[in-house]
Amino acid sequence: xxIRGLKKKQPKTFKVRIITVDAEMEFSCEMKWKGKDLxxxxxxxxxxxxxWFFGLQYTIKGMCTWLKMDKxxxxxxxxxxxxxxxxxxxxxxxxxxxxxxxxxxxxxxFFLQVKKQILDEEIYCSPEATVLLASYAVQAKYGxxxxxxxxxxxxxxxxxxxxxxxxxxxxxxxxxxxKITAWYAEHRGIARDEAEMNYxxxxxxxxxxxxxxxxxxQNKNHTDLLLGVDAKxxxxxxxxxxxxxxxxxEWSSIRNISCSEKELTIKxxxxxxxxxxxxxxxxxVNKLIFQLCIGxxxxxxxxxxxDSIEIQQMKAQxxxxxxxxxxxxxxxxxxxxxxxxxxxxxxxxxxxxxxLEDEARQANEALLRSQEAAELLxxxxxxxxxxxxxxxxxxxxxxxxxxxxxxxxxxxxxxxRLMEQKMREAELIAVKLVKESDRRAKExxxxxxxxxxxxxxxxxxxxxxxxxxxxxxxxxAKYPQYSPGDSRDANFDxxxxxxxxxxxxxxxxxxxxxxxxxxxxEKSRKFEDRLKExxxxxxxxxxxxxQAGLYS
Numbered sequence: 001x002x003i004r005g006l007k008k009k010q011p012k013t014f015k016v017r018i019i020t021v022d023a024e025m026e027f028s029c030e031m032k033w034k035g036k037d038l039x040x041x042x043x044x045x046x047x048x049x050x051x052w053f054f055g056l057q058y059t060i061k062g063m064c065t066w067l068k069m070d071k072x073x074x075x076x077x078x079x080x081x082x083x084x085x086x087x088x089x090x091x092x093x094x095x096x097x098x099x100x101x102x103x104x105x106x107x108x109x110f111f112l113q114v115k116k117q118i119l120d121e122e123i124y125c126s127p128e129a130t131v132l133l134a135s136y137a138v139q140a141k142y143g144x145x146x147x148x149x150x151x152x153x154x155x156x157x158x159x160x161x162x163x164x165x166x167x168x169x170x171x172x173x174x175x176x177x178x179k180i181t182a183w184y185a186e187h188r189g190i191a192r193d194e195a196e197m198n199y200x201x202x203x204x205x206x207x208x209x210x211x212x213x214x215x216x217x218q219n220k221n222h223t224d225l226l227l228g229v230d231a232k233x234x235x236x237x238x239x240x241x242x243x244x245x246x247x248x249x250e251w252s253s254i255r256n257i258s259c260s261e262k263e264l265t266i267k268x269x270x271x272x273x274x275x276x277x278x279x280x281x282x283x284x285v286n287k288l289i290f291q292l293c294i295g296x297x298x299x300x301x302x303x304x305x306x307d308s309i310e311i312q313q314m315k316a317q318x319x320x321x322x323x324x325x326x327x328x329x330x331x332x333x334x335x336x337x338x339x340x341x342x343x344x345x346x347x348x349x350x351x352x353x354x355x356l357e358d359e360a361r362q363a364n365e366a367l368l369r370s371q372e373a374a375e376l377l378x379x380x381x382x383x384x385x386x387x388x389x390x391x392x393x394x395x396x397x398x399x400x401x402x403x404x405x406x407x408x409x410x411x412x413x414x415x416x417r418l419m420e421q422k423m424r425e426a427e428l429i430a431v432k433l434v435k436e437s438d439r440r441a442k443e444x445x446x447x448x449x450x451x452x453x454x455x456x457x458x459x460x461x462x463x464x465x466x467x468x469x470x471x472x473x474x475x476x477a478k479y480p481q482y483s484p485g486d487s488r489d490a491n492f493d494x495x496x497x498x499x500x501x502x503x504x505x506x507x508x509x510x511x512x513x514x515x516x517x518x519x520x521x522e523k524s525r526k527f528e529d530r531l532k533e534x535x536x537x538x539x540x541x542x543x544x545x546x547q548a549g550l551y552s
Contacts, residue, residue, distance in 0.1 A: 027041055057088075092295050133203065231296055
């Protein structure tokens with residue numbers, strides 16, 4: 001067979017992109033494939049056996065539609081893209097997740113989709129419940145809480161709460177993380193699949209869980225209502241209230257549902273009950289509602305029948321898998337406990353070792369400090385001994401100085417006494433000199449008086465002699481060379497000589513008085529100089545005595 005023949009026999013294909021909640025996959029599909037062929041390929045790739053809950057959704061002209069299983073993919077009204085994008089999502093929801101979701105992959109896909117619907121506010125959840133659900137989501141993602149590993153801020157990049165809740169309460173991201181972590185810490189020991197199941201068990205009790213809403217009108221007057229389809233039946237809501245239905249039709253009470261163009265009719269099982277008719281704006285919406293009603297009703301009836309062999313096998317495998325996981329989890333828990341105990345024991349030993357090392361280090365440091373202290377004390381003792389010797393030497397020198405000062409003081413006292421004695425003697429001498437001076441002064445006065453009297457007597461004698469001469473020799477002046485007068489002249493000369501001698505004695509006496517007066521002045525000056533020297537010496541002795549007292 002030629003290569004050209006092989007090429008001709010190869011079927012034509014087209015590419016599709018399958019988008020799950022957390023992943024994307026691409027496949028090559030044959031042109032003749034139906035929707036079920038592509039759906040089965042995706043389920044095999046995911047390892048999914050509970051296929052009846054899921055479907056392939058796409059968006060065309062702003063409306064979400066499910067790929068039909070019994071028609072060719074390319075024959076359906078799908079987007080003209082390359083590759084063609086489909087979302088693999090849960091189309092129908094179980095009534096009781098714990099009983100119906102058997103595979104772990106099924107449970108995980110439901111968990112991711114419901115979590116996304118809560119965060120996107122497609123399902124309303126109270127703030128308290130959102131915090132609890134967020135804690136189970138964190139447990140499923142991170143495992144057991146470890147304060148050493150999960151430090152503050154580890155949830156900063158995770159979207160865990162709806163924006164409506166964040167806007168409703170004025171709390172910081174750290175406060176929300178603290179609230180979530182408080183619940184998260186209590187989920188210790190819960191495996192990932194258990195945490196996801198606990199999440200779904202809480203979510204299935206929410207009013208909007210698993211409900212598909214469609215705008216409808218109850219009559220041709222277009223009274224706005226909402227029709228909701230879920231696993232339990234059909235519900236009619238007011239346009240502003242999606243929590244409490246105005247009217248409900250359970251699947252067990254519905255006899256027939258018919259669809260014709262824009263009208264959809266619900267016939268109750270009770271024939272006497274009123275038939276409910278409603279209208280939608282588009283035929284596609286009616287068909288979509290009809291498909292969801294058929295699928296949910298089939299699952300409702302299927303749950304109430306005996307399980308098929310496939311379901312029984314799957315449940316048995318799920319029980320075995322759960323038992324195996326339980327045993328595995330118990331074994332892991334025991335190993336983890338033993339490992340934690342071993343780590344605690346190791347930490348305790350390390351702590352004890354560190355403590356002993358620290359104690360040994362402290363002991364070594366204490367020993368070194370003791371040695372340093374001993375050396376320091378020895379050095380201090382040596383210094384103290386040297387200081388003691390120095391002090392003893394200083395004491396001896398001080399004693400010698402004290403003795404010298406005592407001797408000096410004694411000498412000073414003696415000198416002072418001598419000086420005082422000298423001063424007293426000087427004072428006595430001064431007194432004597434004063435007295436002598438007074439006496440000499442008086443004598444000088446007497447002498448002066450006597451001298452004055454002598455001079456006065458001399459003057460009177462001279463005057464008398466002149467008078468006598470004039471009377472006795474009146475012509476002597478005219479005749480000076482007369483010889484008889486020579487004898488009288490001789491007598492007169494003799495008297496003059498006597499007067500001259502007396503005058504010489506007076507001059508000598510005056511000279512002696514003047515000399516004594518000068519001697520007295522000289523002695524007085526010397527005595528005053530001596531007094532000044534004595535005063536200086538006494539003052540110097542007083543200063544030395546005062547300094548000696550301060551030094552002592």
